[in-house]
Amino acid sequence: MWMTELPAFLPFFIGAFLVLMLKGVARAAVMLAIPVLGGIHLMLIPEGLHWQTELMGMALTPYRVDSLSLVFGLIFHIAAFINIVYSLHVKDTLQQFSAMIYAGSAIGAVFSGDLLSLFLFWEILAISSVFLIWARRTQRAYNAGMRYLIIQVLSGVLLLVGSVFYWRTHGNLDFNGIGLEGTYGWLIFIAFGIKCAFPMLHNWLTDAYPEATPTGTVFLSAFTTKVAVYALARGYPGTELLIYIGVTMACFPIFFAVIENDLRRVLAYSMINQIGFMVVGIGIGTALALNGAVSHAFNDILFKGLLFMSMGAVLHMTGEINGSKLGGLYKSMPKTTILCIIGAASISAFPLFSGFVSKSMVMTAALEEGYPVIWLLLLFSAAGVFHHAGIKIPYFAFFAHDSGIRTTEPPNNMLIAMGIAASLCVFIGSYPWLLYSILPYDTGYNPYDATHVLAQTQLLFFSALAFVWLNLKGMYPPELPSVNLDVEWFYRRLIPDALKVTFARIWRIDAIIRASFMRLLQSLLNFISRHEPDGVLSRAHLSSSMVIWSTLILAAFLLLSFI
Amino acid sequence: MSSNQPGTDEKSYLFDNPQNVKRILKALYGICAILVILDFVIHRHTYLDIEKLFAFYAVYGFVGCVLLVLIAKWMRTFLMRDEDYYLKQESLAPESKKESAHVDD
Numbered sequence: 259m260w261m262t263e264l265p266a267f268l269p270f271f272i273g274a275f276l277v278l279m280l281k282g283v284a285r286a287a288v289m290l291a292i293p294v295l296g297g298i299h300l301m302l303i304p305e306g307l308h309w310q311t312e313l314m315g316m317a318l319t320p321y322r323v324d325s326l327s328l329v330f331g332l333i334f335h336i337a338a339f340i341n342i343v344y345s346l347h348v349k350d351t352l353q354q355f356s357a358m359i360y361a362g363s364a365i366g367a368v369f370s371g372d373l374l375s376l377f378l379f380w381e382i383l384a385i386s387s388v389f390l391i392w393a394r395r396t397q398r399a400y401n402a403g404m405r406y407l408i409i410q411v412l413s414g415v416l417l418l419v420g421s422v423f424y425w426r427t428h429g430n431l432d433f434n435g436i437g438l439e440g441t442y443g444w445l446i447f448i449a450f451g452i453k454c455a456f457p458m459l460h461n462w463l464t465d466a467y468p469e470a471t472p473t474g475t476v477f478l479s480a481f482t483t484k485v486a487v488y489a490l491a492r493g494y495p496g497t498e499l500l501i502y503i504g505v506t507m508a509c510f511p512i513f514f515a516v517i518e519n520d521l522r523r524v525l526a527y528s529m530i531n532q533i534g535f536m537v538v539g540i541g542i543g544t545a546l547a548l549n550g551a552v553s554h555a556f557n558d559i560l561f562k563g564l565l566f567m568s569m570g571a572v573l574h575m576t577g578e579i580n581g582s583k584l585g586g587l588y589k590s591m592p593k594t595t596i597l598c599i600i601g602a603a604s605i606s607a608f609p610l611f612s613g614f615v616s617k618s619m620v621m622t623a624a625l626e627e628g629y630p631v632i633w634l635l636l637l638f639s640a641a642g643v644f645h646h647a648g649i650k651i652p653y654f655a656f657f658a659h660d661s662g663i664r665t666t667e668p669p670n671n672m673l674i675a676m677g678i679a680a681s682l683c684v685f686i687g688s689y690p691w692l693l694y695s696i697l698p699y700d701t702g703y704n705p706y707d708a709t710h711v712l713a714q715t716q717l718l719f720f721s722a723l724a725f726v727w728l729n730l731k732g733m734y735p736p737e738l739p740s741v742n743l744d745v746e747w748f749y750r751r752l753i754p755d756a757l758k759v760t761f762a763r764i765w766r767i768d769a770i771i772r773a774s775f776m777r778l779l780q781s782l783l784n785f786i787s788r789h790e791p792d793g794v795l796s797r798a799h800l801s802s803s804m805v806i807w808s809t810l811i812l813a814a815f816l817l818l819s820f821i
Numbered sequence: 822m823s824s825n826q827p828g829t830d831e832k833s834y835l836f837d838n839p840q841n842v843k844r845i846l847k848a849l850y851g852i853c854a855i856l857v858i859l860d861f862v863i864h865r866h867t868y869l870d871i872e873k874l875f876a877f878y879a880v881y882g883f884v885g886c887v888l889l890v891l892i893a894k895w896m897r898t899f900l901m902r903d904e905d906y907y908l909k910q911e912s913l914a915p916e917s918k919k920e921s922a923h924v925d926d
Binding site: 517589642714720722727733 | 835836846849852853857859860863865867868869871872876878879880881882883884885887889890891892893896897900901902903904905906907908
């Protein structure tokens with residue numbers, strides 16, 4: 259059947275070019291149809307290698323379908339659809355074109371069966387996504403996008419170099435388990451780690467995502483980091499180092515999230531925290547843990563997307579996103595408020611909401627495999643998630659003190675997109691078996707036993723109690739217009755400052771050298787100049803001597819011509 | 822936590838009435854109490870000894886969150902800068918270039 263030959267990313271790339279040619283309703287129809295048809299197509303495809311080709315003697319597999327890539331492929335189609343609905347009101351060809359290319363390249367990346375194809379999609383992912391940041395069309399967004407692009411392209415370069423080393427060692431480019439052996443293992447690991455926002459490599463995410471357009475951030479939150487999670491799950495399952503990296507990612511961002519003022523930046527920090535859970539799952543590497551990581555990625559795309567959509571709606575309608583300037587919006591945006599609370603309940607992993615059925619798998623796996631300290635830290639960050647994403651986001655945007663802002667609900671397409679995401683969050687949370695059936699492994703896991711539900715509910719309600727208590731005591735840090743220093747300080751402040759000082763010094767030395775050279779030259783000129791009585795050029799020459807010299811030259815010339 | 826907004830009158834929103842806020846807080850306290858009482862009723866399957874402690878999850882959640890907030894608040898003392906901390910630097914960049922151009926001449 260020719261249909262199976264059609265790689266899943268191709269419709270998105272074709273769609274992107276149709277976007278350029280079509281206008282209005284036709285453009286919207288094409289953009290909506292592609293993820294729907296593509297998603298249905300994907301469900302009909304049997305597992306296997308569907309496209310193999312050869313480049314200069316290297317076997318390449320740009321299209322491989324198996325249970326792991328299929329889960330990511332499906333959620334990317336769902337996310338693309340929801341995000342396109344969410345951005346239907348946007349009339350900006352640049353954003354629509356780059357969003358289609360971006361979604362397509364994410365899908366291409368998860369179906370890549372070799373490292374070269376992966377690298378190609380990895381780079382298209384970086385380049386297409388930066389336009390969603392630049393589309394904000396402010397100097398600030400331009401600068402943030404530039405930093406984002408440099409870091410993303412660096413990740414691609416590391417991947418390429420790693421792939422070359424891999425090919426030298428193995429003689430092929432097949433993308434399967436890689437492991438931390440040899441140079442190639444570490445190079446590719448760091449390349450994935452940059453995109454996955456490993457600690458110290460994470461700041462591009464919190465720097466750039468909040469600077470994108472309201473709709474652009476929603477697209478960004480779905481794809482880049484989840485492609486990296488997929489790549490880690492494919493290349494490094496069971497790598498113990500990932501457990502410690504993951505638990506760090508789960509813990510440190512929540513502190514930043516509590517004191518951050520820009521609510522989309524709070525969500526960006528909370529995104530690193532959620533990816534931390536996935537990375538721990540990949541690091542543990544058992545069937546249950548990997549299922550947990552994959553399903554948590556699936557759910558995170560939905561609930562984090564929903565939260566970013568609700569904050570995007572707030573930004574779109576009020577022009578404000580800082581917690582210090584918002585509050586009381588439940589009065590004019592009640593529907594958005596409820597949808598945001600559903601997203602908040604899902605990310606906090608309340609029973610019956612989607613986070614619960616996936617996060618618990620990673621936690622259970624950590625216990626079963628004998629990592630009690632890791633488990634305790636994950637439990638702490640699970641409580642922390644509720645605190646900063648579950649309570650802080652809805653509370654400071656929609657409740658808290660009334661900011662006096664009166665607006666209306668966002669456009670219908672935004673509400674519909676949030677409604678779809680919210681329904682999926684509740685559906686997956688209440689009936690997880692459908693999601694479990696598409697996971698790579700069959701573990702027979704059941705999240706809904708009494709122990710589990712009670713433990714999680716106690717944890718969450720007492721976290722809420724802590725919030726209330728701190729607030730009533732006036733100990734809760736108020737939202738303040740501020741910037742909090744993070745790793746980015748090194749490349750946004752320290753290095754530019756150091757360069758500035760260094761260059762200022764170099765220029766000063768350069769100026770001194772030039773000046774003294776000029777002085778030297780001047781005195782030399784003075785020495786030979788004709789204004790000085792003894793100057794070389796100030797001697798008087800007779801015109802007759804000139805005639806003699808030219809005669810001599812002509813005579814010499816004549817002589818030479820005879821020889 | 823939220824519900825439909827009944828009136829169009831500016832004064833009639835749900836949480837403008839402090840009584841409603843109190844009701845919600847009371848409901849929260851009630852649920853917390855019930856959850857702790859349930860600890861006696863439901864037998865939990867545990868992996869670790871620490872889980873067997875009475876109301877372990879409740880205490881851990883509460884203490885964890887309080888510590889989280891207090892540490893984060895303390896972090897503000899050395900991490901917090903003005904809102905335009907980076908902007909100042911980055912918008913100054915072209916000017917500093919001009920300066921250097923002068924030095925160069």
